[in-house]
Amino acid sequence: MNYSFELVGISPILSFFSHQHSTPAHRGAEYLGAYRCTLDAFLESVETVPRKRGWNLDAVVDSVVNFWLNNGEQVRHWRQRLEDAGRENVLVARVADVQAMQQEFEALLNRPPQ
Template identity: 40%
Template sequence: MHYTFDILGVTPVFTFFNYQQEVENNPRRSMAYLGSPECTLDGLIQATELIPDKPDWDWDAVVKTMVNFWLHHESNIQTWRREMASFSEATLLVARVANTHVLRQEFEALL
């Protein structure tokens, strides 16, 4: 399986957890969202343990994808670190990980 990872933005803690409780209840979904109170690779890797109804993915491969992103997008990460510093402590950095095979199937089903 192949995965993608990207940092999406900053959101209030309540908004993020409310979204996870309402939307992320399908373990066969193509995407999962991660929330971390700090803009660190360790924080986002730890966030994978908090995913409700965690999809049946190769989580070692997911973490490898996250590490590769971290190694190749330093300027993007620095931008999000500055962005996080401008918000209050009650916010999370939000990232998305997606299973590209399942995502492709979902898009093809729309056609």
């Protein structure tokens, strides 16, 4: 399985956790929140995801590390946005099974209008 990792935005803590509990989980993605914009913070948050979903922990961790190594400018941008937002916010990231996400998007595109 291939996995992707992406930093997606800043959210107030309560909104993030409320959203996590009120929306059905997508088969292909998990959203993570961290109080700090560090590799260690996201590695800690990603440790529980593979167990819930049957994902390969080593491959998920590799996707997080690769993102961190190859996207330094993006990491610095989100680190600054998180600092600007204040202590009541978290940085949100998405880790996804690429194949499952692709299937979900294809199903959405092929769904007849309602």
